[in-house]
Amino acid sequence: KMQDRILGALKNMAKSGRLSEADVEKGLREIRLALLEADVNLSVTKKFISRVQQKAVGQDVLGQLNPIDTLVMVVYEELTELLGGKEYDPKFDPGVKRIMMVGLQGSGKTTTSGKLANRFKSEGKKPLLIAADLSRPAAVDQLQVLGKQIHVDVFADPKSNPVDLAKNGLKQGDKDSNNPVIIDTAGRLAIDEELMDELVKVKEAFKPDEILLVVDALTGQDAVETAQRFDEKLNITGIVLTKMDGDARGGAAMSMRAVTGKPIRLTGTGEKLDALEYFFPDRMASRILG
Amino acid sequence: QLVDDGYYDDVMEALVLSDVGMELSDSLIERIRAEMRDRGLAYRRDVPAVAREVLTGILTDVREPVPLVPDRLNVIMLVGVNGSGKTTISAKLAHRLKQEGLKVILAAADTFRAAATEQLSVWAHRIGVDIVTGQQGADPAAVVFDATQAAAARNMDVLIVDTAGRLQTKHNLMQELSKVTRTIDKACEGAAVTRILVLDATVGQNAMSQAELFNEACELTGIAMNKLDGSAKGGTLFAVVDRLKIPVLYIGVGEQVGDLLDFDPLEFTGGLIP
Numbered sequence: 042k043m044q045d046r047i048l049g050a051l052k053n054m055a056k057s058g059r060l061s062e063a064d065v066e067k068g069l070r071e072i073r074l075a076l077l078e079a080d081v082n083l084s085v086t087k088k089f090i091s092r093v094q095q096k097a098v099g100q101d102v103l104g105q106l107n108p109i110d111t112l113v114m115v116v117y118e119e120l121t122e123l124l125g126g127k128e129y130d131p132k133f134d135p136g137v138k139r140i141m142m143v144g145l146q147g148s149g150k151t152t153t154s155g156k157l158a159n160r161f162k163s164e165g166k167k168p169l170l171i172a173a174d175l176s177r178p179a180a181v182d183q184l185q186v187l188g189k190q191i192h193v194d195v196f197a198d199p200k201s202n203p204v205d206l207a208k209n210g211l212k213q214g215d216k217d218s219n220n221p222v223i224i225d226t227a228g229r230l231a232i233d234e235e236l237m238d239e240l241v242k243v244k245e246a247f248k249p250d251e252i253l254l255v256v257d258a259l260t261g262q263d264a265v266e267t268a269q270r271f272d273e274k275l276n277i278t279g280i281v282l283t284k285m286d287g288d289a290r291g292g293a294a295m296s297m298r299a300v301t302g303k304p305i306r307l308t309g310t311g312e313k314l315d316a317l318e319y320f321f322p323d324r325m326a327s328r329i330l331g
Numbered sequence: 332q333l334v335d336d337g338y339y340d341d342v343m344e345a346l347v348l349s350d351v352g353m354e355l356s357d358s359l360i361e362r363i364r365a366e367m368r369d370r371g372l373a374y375r376r377d378v379p380a381v382a383r384e385v386l387t388g389i390l391t392d393v394r395e396p397v398p399l400v401p402d403r404l405n406v407i408m409l410v411g412v413n414g415s416g417k418t419t420i421s422a423k424l425a426h427r428l429k430q431e432g433l434k435v436i437l438a439a440a441d442t443f444r445a446a447a448t449e450q451l452s453v454w455a456h457r458i459g460v461d462i463v464t465g466q467q468g469a470d471p472a473a474v475v476f477d478a479t480q481a482a483a484a485r486n487m488d489v490l491i492v493d494t495a496g497r498l499q500t501k502h503n504l505m506q507e508l509s510k511v512t513r514t515i516d517k518a519c520e521g522a523a524v525t526r527i528l529v530l531d532a533t534v535g536q537n538a539m540s541q542a543e544l545f546n547e548a549c550e551l552t553g554i555a556m557n558k559l560d561g562s563a564k565g566g567t568l569f570a571v572v573d574r575l576k577i578p579v580l581y582i583g584v585g586e587q588v589g590d591l592l593d594f595d596p597l598e599f600t601g602g603l604i605p
């Protein structure tokens with residue numbers, strides 16, 4: 042735990058039980074190490090540590106009787122705040138009608154599309170899934186299999202293109218009064234200008250209320266580059282962190298939140314279609330800090 | 332300009348930002364400093380070459396890979412976490428080996444994920460190789476057993492086994508993987524078996540846990556790193572190879588069937604330390 046880590050670093054703390062400037066320094070170094078081991082981006086970590094340092098000194102950690110607990114409390118509170126704050130409500134606007142899923146290859150977009158449709162259905166809505174990944178082999182099949190499992194319609198046309206699928210999918214949705222309409226797109230590299238431009242065109246045609254960047258929780262330092270590029274191009278509205286059912290600490294969440302300011306809404310916690318949970322900043326803070 | 336602590340900090344940061352990890356980056360900087368001292372080098376411009384040498388040394392200090400053996404059945408098994416690129420690498424390998432004149436057959440042992448069998452079948456059809464499939468939900472070991480029999484009966488040179496993605500912390504799925512490994516060893520007595528962990532280049536410090544636990548479940552003989560055509564540098568490879576001494580065999584640099592390269596340690600290291 043973080044407390045033990047810091048205590049270990051300050052073994053030779055002054056017997057008085059009070060922290061010196063040098064002790065705080067050592068404690069902060071341990072916190073920095075813990076964040077980097079949890080895959081938080083280096084520059085995000087640096088900025089965070091200097092904020093904590095100001096706060097710790099401001100709260101007069103140096104003079105307190107139980108300084109280590111205070112230091113850890115400051116870290117935990119600051120991290121929870123950065124991730125969204127204790128009062129954060131990740132739920133979608135009840136009137137959400139159109140959701141667009143984007144992200145790198147293999148991050149979990151198709152599976153998450155199925156999970157979202159499943160959730161909306163269980164809330165009494167009648168979602169429509171649009172299969173707009175026409176490049177990966179059997180991508181359309183995959184979404185259709187998922188749609189069948191949860192009795193949700195899937196709009197597909199393998200001979201079409203993503204932009205026409207967005208338009209025609211919406212028309213189909215209007216005809217059948219589907220709500221919401223969720224479009225699944227092909228995985229792509231954030232540095233692939235041509236494919237990122239395609240997403241901009243899909244966005245113009247689909248006019249989504251929500252654009253969710255789906256990111257793998259196992260991601261390392263690159264999370265910043267990915268989130269920044271997708272956000273610059275598309276002005277994303279939220280982030281989904283998948284594969285949280287593993288042992289990765291998920292520091293990518295902190296990195297992405299720090300550089301885009303966009304909310305993390307949901308986490309994927311398994312391969313099954315009910316393995317989707319809302320995001321809780323305080324739980325994530327303790328997971329990252331380890 | 333003379334090298335100083337600030338410059339070493341910059342190198343350290345470049346390593347950490349490439350996902351090399353703090354602990355290994357620390358020890359690498361110590362090794363680089365020591366080499367610089369030993370060789371009497373004192374300028375900043377000397378550091379990159381020394382750094383590349385130290386890093387490349389890690390990637391070449393590995394066990395020998397299992398060679399493809401002529402006139403016998405060779406088996407290549409792809410394992411790894413969800414979405415790392417196993418199915419695509421299976422297809423890329425099949426394509427490459429077919430082009431080298433070998434007779435190749437694929438086994439679609441991912442009977443769990445939606446349309447996983449269809450995905451590999453589309454690839455098999457495109458590249459013109461046989462494929463053995465099973466029912467959705469079938470025992471992967473049964474599909475693999477069928478594939479080994481078909482490979483022997485049709486006198487194939489190479490059998491490539493695609494498995495379902497799984498997180499290394501899922502104990503029962505790792506047991507399933509061990510069972511598939513045992514099935515291959517029993518059914519293909521004397522075959523040359525290569526077991527490759529497919530890592531995604533964007534992976535962070537979790538790569539070590541992946542490598543250790545997949546290695547426990549199925550004794551890895553090689554590593555492939557996928558998606559190096561993106562912005563991620565794949566630096567976790569150094570810590571994994573340093574710890575397990577497993578050779579890196581291939582890298583994936585795209586979604587097309589030809590986007591597979593042999594691993595070149597110098598090229599890879601040059602991508603981190605220009």
Ligand SMILES: Nc1nc2c(ncn2[C@@H]2O[C@H](COP(=O)(O)OP(=O)(O)OP(=O)(O)O)[C@@H](O)[C@H]2O)c(=O)[nH]1
Nearest residue numbers: 146147148149150151152228284309310311413414
């Ligand atoms: N353990 C776990 N696996 C997940 C989760 N979400 C998705 N997956 C798995 O990750 C793999 C990739 O998921 P997909 O939904 O196909 O990912 P994608 O982003 O649509 O992939 P592309 O379309 O190829 O870019 C599959 O094996 C999924 O079952 C999750 O929360 N936990």
Ligand SMILES: Nc1nc2c(ncn2[C@@H]2O[C@H](COP(=O)(O)OP(=O)(O)OP(=O)(O)O)[C@@H](O)[C@H]2O)c(=O)[nH]1
Nearest residue numbers: 146147413414415416417418419496558583584585
């Ligand atoms: N950019 C890029 N994408 C790749 C590469 N290799 C595979 N992909 C893509 O990554 C996604 C996942 O690849 P798959 O081969 O389906 O991955 P997998 O490991 O079989 O996934 P699961 O079976 O669901 O665990 C697909 O969209 C592939 O096209 C690569 O080298 N570069």
Ligand SMILES: [Mg+2]
Nearest residue numbers: 150151174180
């Ligand atoms: Mg998909």
Ligand SMILES: [Mg+2]
Nearest residue numbers: 417418441447
């Ligand atoms: Mg696969």
